[in-house]
Amino acid sequence: MFSRWLERNIKYVFPLPAVLFVLLMMVFPIAYTFRLSFYEWSMSSLVPPAWVGVENYKTLLFSDPRFMASLWRTFSFTISAVAVETVLGVGIALLFNQDFKGKNALKTLFLLPMIATPVAIGLVWMLIYEPNIGFANKVLQFLHIPPLLWLASPHQVLASLVVVDVWQWTPMIALVVLAGLSSLPTEPYEAAMVDGASRWQVLTKITLPLLQPTILVAVLLRSIDALKTFDIIYAMTAGGPDFNSETINIYSFVQGFSYFHLGMTSSLLMIFFVIVLGMSMLLVTARKRWGA
Amino acid sequence: MAKRKDPVRFLQRLLLVAVVLAFLFPFFWMILASFKTQQQILSPNNVFVFEPTFQNYLDVFQQYSFMKFIFNSFIIAAASTILSLVLGLPAAYSIARYHQNKLGMTILIARIVPGITFLIPWFIIFSKLSLVDSYTSMILSHMLVGLPFIVWIMVSYFENIPSELEESARVDGCTIQGAFWRIVLPISGPGIITSSIFSFVFSWNNFMFSLVLSGQKTETLPIAVFSFLSYSSINWGGLMAAAVVITLPVLILALFAQKYIISGLTAGAVKG
Numbered sequence: 059m060f061s062r063w064l065e066r067n068i069k070y071v072f073p074l075p076a077v078l079f080v081l082l083m084m085v086f087p088i089a090y091t092f093r094l095s096f097y098e099w100s101m102s103s104l105v106p107p108a109w110v111g112v113e114n115y116k117t118l119l120f121s122d123p124r125f126m127a128s129l130w131r132t133f134s135f136t137i138s139a140v141a142v143e144t145v146l147g148v149g150i151a152l153l154f155n156q157d158f159k160g161k162n163a164l165k166t167l168f169l170l171p172m173i174a175t176p177v178a179i180g181l182v183w184m185l186i187y188e189p190n191i192g193f194a195n196k197v198l199q200f201l202h203i204p205p206l207l208w209l210a211s212p213h214q215v216l217a218s219l220v221v222v223d224v225w226q227w228t229p230m231i232a233l234v235v236l237a238g239l240s241s242l243p244t245e246p247y248e249a250a251m252v253d254g255a256s257r258w259q260v261l262t263k264i265t266l267p268l269l270q271p272t273i274l275v276a277v278l279l280r281s282i283d284a285l286k287t288f289d290i291i292y293a294m295t296a297g298g299p300d301f302n303s304e305t306i307n308i309y310s311f312v313q314g315f316s317y318f319h320l321g322m323t324s325s326l327l328m329i330f331f332v333i334v335l336g337m338s339m340l341l342v343t344a345r346k347r348w349g350a
Numbered sequence: 351m352a353k354r355k356d357p358v359r360f361l362q363r364l365l366l367v368a369v370v371l372a373f374l375f376p377f378f379w380m381i382l383a384s385f386k387t388q389q390q391i392l393s394p395n396n397v398f399v400f401e402p403t404f405q406n407y408l409d410v411f412q413q414y415s416f417m418k419f420i421f422n423s424f425i426i427a428a429a430s431t432i433l434s435l436v437l438g439l440p441a442a443y444s445i446a447r448y449h450q451n452k453l454g455m456t457i458l459i460a461r462i463v464p465g466i467t468f469l470i471p472w473f474i475i476f477s478k479l480s481l482v483d484s485y486t487s488m489i490l491s492h493m494l495v496g497l498p499f500i501v502w503i504m505v506s507y508f509e510n511i512p513s514e515l516e517e518s519a520r521v522d523g524c525t526i527q528g529a530f531w532r533i534v535l536p537i538s539g540p541g542i543i544t545s546s547i548f549s550f551v552f553s554w555n556n557f558m559f560s561l562v563l564s565g566q567k568t569e570t571l572p573i574a575v576f577s578f579l580s581y582s583s584i585n586w587g588g589l590m591a592a593a594v595v596i597t598l599p600v601l602i603l604a605l606f607a608q609k610y611i612i613s614g615l616t617a618g619a620v621k622g
Contacts, residue, residue: 061525061527061528062525064525064527065525065526065527068444068526068527069444069447069448069450071440072440072441072443072444073440073441073444073445073450073453075436075437075440075441076437076438076440076441076457076497076501077441077453079437079493079497080456080457080460083468083472083490083491083493083494084456084459084460084463084468084494085456086471087467087468087470087471087472088459088463088467088468090470090471090474091467091468091470091471094470094471101474101477150366150369153362153363153365153366153369154366156359156362156363158363162608162609162612163608164366164367164370165608165612166604166605166608166611166612167370167373167374168370168373169604169611169612170373170374170377170601170604171373171376173551173555173600173601173604173611174377174555174597174600174601175554175555175571175572175593175596175597175600176555176557176572177555177557177572177575177576177596178380178572178575178592178593178594178596178597179376179593179597181575181579181589181590181592181593182376182377182379182380182590182593183376185379185380185383185391185586185589185590186376186379190392191391191392191394191586193379196397225373225376228373229373233612257358282462286464286465288465288557288558289555289557289558289572292557292558292561293557293576293579307464307466310464310466311466311558314466314469314470315469315473315561315562320470320474323466323470324470327464327466327467327470330464330467331463331464331467334462334463334464335462338462
């Protein structure tokens with residue numbers, strides 16, 4: 059009896075537990091945060107949330123220099139990290155694009171940076187960047203370049219973090235592009251061989267144009283994640299020195315869980331959400347247009 | 351195509367090996383430093399030649415009771431993965447078979463929305479329910495990363511299973527749920543392994559959710575190692591030994607399951 063009933067309603071019963079989870083743990087929290095963004099509340103049990111309308115948004119957008127600074131910092135971090143990762147990633151994917159012994163082993167070793175625990179990796183990079191004993195300055199010394207302060211310098215900290223992000227995520231772009239490379243059609247290459255095209259011509263006239271959709275999707279995917287980078291930055295600098303590496307995600311976390319300005323944090327997160335959502339829409343459009 | 355004795359290709363491979371070695375350098379540095387005393391780390395001489403010590407590892411386990419954090423991390427990662435599979439597999443199957451694309455998209459929102467957006471309401475509600483620093487809240491929050499990933503990978507996996515397989519089972523009198531349990535799941539092994547590995551690793555690595563929702567009782571490895579930093583002077587050797595203890599299981603898992611890992615990492619990106 060039950061199994062007949064189950065079979066008839068399977069398309070409702072099967073997803074039901076997951077749907078309940080999604081409603082309780084995702085949809086409801088987003089709605090809650092949205093609502094809270096119009097209130098002022100510091101999680102006090104004595105003082106209830108006070109309705110302030112769009113005041114939080116106004117404050118953030120027009121009179122919070124720390125927010126604006128973190129917004130631009132997030133973009134500059136994302137753009138520079140993803141740009142370097144794309145160039146390196148595509149280059150490395152092209153190097154990988156041949157058959158040789160040990161290719162899979164090499165590929166596996168290469169992807170380790172992106173699955174290693176980010177906090178632990180952050181600590182390793184802190185040791186590498188340490189101005190007095192770190193390896194980074196040893197390399198500079200070897201090259202006869204004066205030592206840098208890296209994470210301790212307000213001007214170098216963001217670039218230093220970009221380097222860590224590049225180390226962590228170049229493998230992802232490379233692997234995605236490599237997968238794209240292996241699914242390219244062979245006819246254009248055969249035609250090019252017949253015409254006696256040089257390697258450089260094949261690369262710039264055939265491979266890269268054909269790869270464009272794959273690269274674009276990889277770039278957008280990576281950008282969405284880069285905007286939200288948290289672990290590495292929070293573990294290594296917590297936004298410092300003097301907020302010079304404070305991205306929106308770090309700023310929201312500090313506003314929320316250090317200052318407990320929950321209303322303000324919620325408005326911040328809604329703005330952040332819209333930005334990430336915009337980026338994701340771009341991704342969906344790109345996929346539709348190029349069918350990648 | 352000419353494969354052998356091609357000097358350009360040989361140089362390419364050489365360059366590739368050099369690049370991969372450069373990317374592995376931080377791991378090498380971490381392991382090296384984990385066998386050094388603080389004095390050896392601080393000294394500018396003999397960077398590569400030194401007398402190794404195991405003291406850092408002994409400290410990590412004896413002085414800082416890392417066994418407890420390993421236990422917490424393991425329990426939370428395993429439980430959130432198993433629960434995500436229980437919820438995610440039937441949902442993914444239903445999304446794939448009945449083209450419930452809206453549901454699929456909704457679950458993917460978790461990948462897009464900044465994690466703190468969930469964290470604020472959770473923190474408020476879990477505080478009210480006295481569930482902060484409980485395995486329940488830790489497992490539920492970690493499922494938010496694991497479940498969407500499992501659904502994401504498994505939907506495309508199930509879509510590629512030819513429906514004739516199930517139809518022939520149906521002809522033999524099998525119910526849909528029976529076919530799912532006896533035919534579809536057993537041949538989906540690789541997909542289930544891939545997505546489980548990722549769900550486990552995401553939970554093992556999770557920092558942000560644990561930072562807010564864990565406490566004395568449920569402290570996980572990333573939080574434990576992070577709190578090392580707040581000691582007045584950094585004990586680099588101990589820190590690196592702790593970093594090795596955290597990352598090693600993940601790295602070993604990756605080496606063993608390499609073919610699954612690579613397909614998992616590119617699955618969503620290339621198709622999706």
